[in-house]
Amino acid sequence: MMRSGLWLIIPAIFAEMVVLFAPMAYVGLRSFYDWQPVGTSVWVGLDNYRILLQDPEFWQIVRNQAFYLLGLPLWVICPMVVAYLLKDRVWRAGLFRAIYFLPAVMSPAIVGLVFRTLLATDGTVNAALHNAGLEALIQPWLTDQDLVKPVVIVMVLWAGFGTGVLIFTSAFQSIPRDVLEAARLDGAGFWQEFLLIAVPAVRHTIILWTMFQVVAIFLFMFGWIYVLTGGGPGLASATMDFSIYQQFIRFGFFGTAAAQSVLLVLMIVAVPLLGWLLSLVLRLWRTPTSGVTRLLPEEATR
Amino acid sequence: MKSATSISPLRTALAAFIALPFLFPFIFLIGTAMRTGADYAANPGGMPRQFTFEHLAHAWTEANLDRALFVSLAMSFIACLVCLGAALPAAFWFRMNRGRGAGILRNTLIGGYAIPMIVWLIPLFVILSRMGLTGNYVVAGVLNGVASVPFAIYFLYTYFLLVVSDDMLDASALDGAGANQRFLRIGVPMAGPAIASIMALVFVWTSGEILIAATLLQSNPESFSLPLAATTLTTRQSVNLQGQAAAALVSLAPVILIFALAQRHLVAGFGGMSEK
DSSP states (O other): OTTTTGGGTHHHHHHHIIIIIHHHHHHHHHTTEEOOTTSOOEEOTTHHHHHHHTOHHHHHHHHHHHHHHTTHHHHHHHHHHHHHHTTSSOTTHHHHHHHHHGGGGSOHHHHHHHHHHHHSTTSHHHHHHHHTTOGGGOOOTTTOHHHHHHHHHHHHHHHHHHHHHHHHHHHHTTSOHHHHHHHHHTTOOHHHHIIIIIHHHTHHHHHHHHHHHHHHHHHSOHHHIIIIITTOSTTTTOOHHHHHHIIIIIIOOHHHHHHHHHHHHHHHHHHHHHHHHHHHHHHHHSOTTOHHHHHSOHHHHO | OOOTTSOOHHHHHHHHHHHHHHHHHHHHHHHHHHBOHHHHHHOTTSOOOSBOSHHHHHHHHHTTHHHHHHHHHHHHHHHHHHHHHHHHHHHHHHHHOOSHHHHHHHHHHHHGGGSOHHHHHHHHHHHHHHTTOTTOHHHHHHHHHHHTHHHHHHHHHHHHHHHOOHHHHHHHHHTTOOHHHHIIIIIHHHTHHHHHHHHHHHHHHHHHOOHHIIIIITTOGGGOOHHHHHHHHHTSTTOOHHHHHHHHHHHHHHHHHHHHHHHHHHHHHHHGGGGO
């Protein structure tokens, strides 16, 4: 059976092998060499990894990456609450969802450019704050070591918020209406309804969206950092992918760039493991005696 | 008790308030890009009073944005073709073959999504430079298309699971249709809405992509995509904040147009991520 129509699958296998998997394996191999793309590469064993792990700049980037993960509660909770808020009794909820969703279709590079213009020290935001008499709030948003990472976290929230709202909206739609109506008849308010019924019912979507956001922090930050901050000030906002790009394209440290690529892949492999552990914890949280889960039919809790 | 369908002014006001941070940057951007230099210098944070197209026209010619717009459109079109050409038949094949071996292969191909772009791009850049294929937007379009194949396989496969039943496949097999015929007679005609979503997503992703562009296309200004042309322009010392705003505004225009045209398909596509 599997042999029939094999030509249907061959283009995808070929494309992914040539473009994604084989180059990744090649980088893995080259991480053990003093890689010189246009000369002779010499085998150096684990030296590239040793150099990297002893380099304070590498650890600064790992710390940045970890700092960005602090944005997770914000990136998950904000769209979830707003999706629930928009679920009913809001005039033109679809229009608001479309407005929130607009950044999702825009290039991070171009949006980065927009915010670089707005947040520049002499940019529009500071000028508007000055006009409003709020001089105390004027900040060098993108050039201050301590401010730049929180600013990036807020930018990521802004960019992903609409997609999150969309995804949680479709998840909330799977909760049976009669369960919510029964809760309302029992006098449950917005927050009780949200925390006791809605959140447990969509917890799998919460895990998936959380994991998607974590992976996105490793995979899709380049556009933002490249344009918005250039990794700076210093290395204060640099991410792994940006740093690998810099090492390779700008500085020509090919071997350590390859080793750093391997470490980035290992970090991404660790994410599903973490997600799995999280779902294990949540499974324990959902005990068989929980009133909430007994209220819901199986489809909604799955 | 209030009915679940009555409009709540408080909720609506809150939703409108949350919409402000999504609208203000664009209003500020238009204001900054379209004011006269003197008006901006007099009051950068205030309301615009005198308007001009000067900055937009300057950005358009300085960054060669008409060429960049063509490159972005051509690259996105190539990416859509490559992605669909590889992912659509593969997704249908996985719908027909749901055994253990096929499942492992499916997860491997979908797992390609988690390989960071920078990891595979570096060795490809080395190889393509040796072959003299950098600075070529057709190559960049192909790479963008393949980069989206894992997500497209996942998305189309999930869609086929919903719309193509086992009975349908069995009946066509009884009629003597081979795998290829089933793909052409069942898979292609039934995948319409999913194809539209994938095309819209790949188009948006490719036209906004910057890493492949900054790595592969940097050497040839004639092959600059819109984001690369706009960001390169803004690194020049001669370009002030208003020029940067103008370049960003001009580059956003095609995306906003695509958003308006394909909103429904994009929303369906992004909604599909929820099952991921």
